[in-house]
Amino acid sequence: MKKTVTPLRSLCAALAALMLLLALAVPAFAADGFADLYYRVNDSAEVLTEDEDGELEASLEELSVRQSFDVIIATIDSLESEGCTSMEEYADDLYDYCQFGYGENRDGVLLVVSTGDRKWHISTCGYGITAFTDAGIQYLGEQMTPDMADGDYAAAFRTFIQWTDAYVTAAREGHPYDVDNMPKEPFSIVYLGVALVIGLITALIVTGVMKSRLKSVAPQRDATSYVRQGSMKLTNQRDLYLYREIHRTERPKETDSGSSGGSSTHTSSSGSTHGGGGGSF
Numbered sequence: 079m080k081k082t083v084t085p086l087r088s089l090c091a092a093l094a095a096l097m098l099l100l101a102l103a104v105p106a107f108a109a110d111g112f113a114d115l116y117y118r119v120n121d122s123a124e125v126l127t128e129d130e131d132g133e134l135e136a137s138l139e140e141l142s143v144r145q146s147f148d149v150i151i152a153t154i155d156s157l158e159s160e161g162c163t164s165m166e167e168y169a170d171d172l173y174d175y176c177q178f179g180y181g182e183n184r185d186g187v188l189l190v191v192s193t194g195d196r197k198w199h200i201s202t203c204g205y206g207i208t209a210f211t212d213a214g215i216q217y218l219g220e221q222m223t224p225d226m227a228d229g230d231y232a233a234a235f236r237t238f239i240q241w242t243d244a245y246v247t248a249a250r251e252g253h254p255y256d257v258d259n260m261p262k263e264p265f266s267i268v269y270l271g272v273a274l275v276i277g278l279i280t281a282l283i284v285t286g287v288m289k290s291r292l293k294s295v296a297p298q299r300d301a302t303s304y305v306r307q308g309s310m311k312l313t314n315q316r317d318l319y320l321y322r323e324i325h326r327t328e329r330p331k332e333t334d335s336g337s338s339g340g341s342s343t344h345t346s347s348s349g350s351t352h353g354g355g356g357g358s359f
Contacts, residue, residue, distance in 0.1 A: 111146060113177040118142065119235075123153035123193045130232040137239050145246045147205060148179050148186030151235050156194030165190065165356050169201035170346035179203050184350075189238050191226065198226065199356030207341045207353035209249035211256040215355040218245070223359040257339040 118138035119131055126134070134151065142149050152172060154160055162168040169190040173179070179186040183204035191198045198219065202210045210218075218241050225234035245255055253259050341353040 110143065111181045112142070112148060113179070116150075116176050116178070118148075118150045120150070120152040123155050123191070125153055125191075125193055125229075125231040126235075127232075134232065134235050134239070137236070141239060141243055142180070142186075145243065146180050146185070147209075147246050148184075149239065149242050150176075150178050150186065150188045151191075151238065152188065153191045153193060153231070156192055157197075159194070165192065165195075165197050165199035166201070166344075166354065167347065169199045169354065169356075170344075170350070170352045171348070173201050173203060173352070174346055174348040174350050187242060189235075191231065191234075193231075195358075196226075197356060197358050198222070200354045202341070202353040203350065205246075205249070207343060207351070209245045209254055210353065211254055211339060211341045212353075212355055213257045213260065213339060214245060214255040216357070217255065217260055218242075219355075219357045223357070226359040 117135065119126070119135045121131055138149050138151065141147075150173075154168075157163060157165065157168060160168060162171075169188055172190065173184075173186070173188045178184065178188060181204070185204035185206055186202070187206040187210055188201045189198065190201070200210065200215050200218070202215075218238065221241060222234040222237050225231070225237065241261075244261070248255055248259075255261055343351050343353050346352050
């Protein structure tokens, strides 16, 4: 039977309270670095089939454990149904109330999608703030939103999982995706073949047209046939000043503070530091 969470934040708050009651008896984090008692797919809006839910849950579990980095997806019907007015506020509070994150710094990323409002938001914490820069989040949104706009949320979430793996790996290799290091689209050999065929056809057409116009001439072995003997006589000569050399120095461009890169951060209602960003679809 497919799991549902309604309302999602209320359940997470209850789980958080339970965890606080058990705090004296058990460590705050399990032995593997993650807090207990939560799913990584919370489909309150019920946009996924049971099979899709299970598939995504398994993918998120494998990715989170392998990268030691918590990755969570949640859907809601609308902000109004959750008693909230801001996607950022809701995503941050959900992350905090449900005790998401890996280790003491609670490293991770949470994607929240509001189907009724047609909005999405990514909340990052700990190492997630490093791995997901502002520019990187907007790029990731561009990859997901076409599928969300078509109602194919499972495909959008698969894209999110795939890119999250790439983002964390790139960050740990020392070059997180940012304004000066955005992901490169894969090059397909098919595009090269199509371009060569189009270029060849175009060249044949152009040369064919040019050849068809040459009806009054015949090929010659050298240029002597085109020279008239005694036709050129030099009667006057003089020096003409044709060019001048100018040295220019480029004026330094003003730095655009909005494209400086990195991650902007803010403080949630619980006092935790988060990064993130979102958009609509």
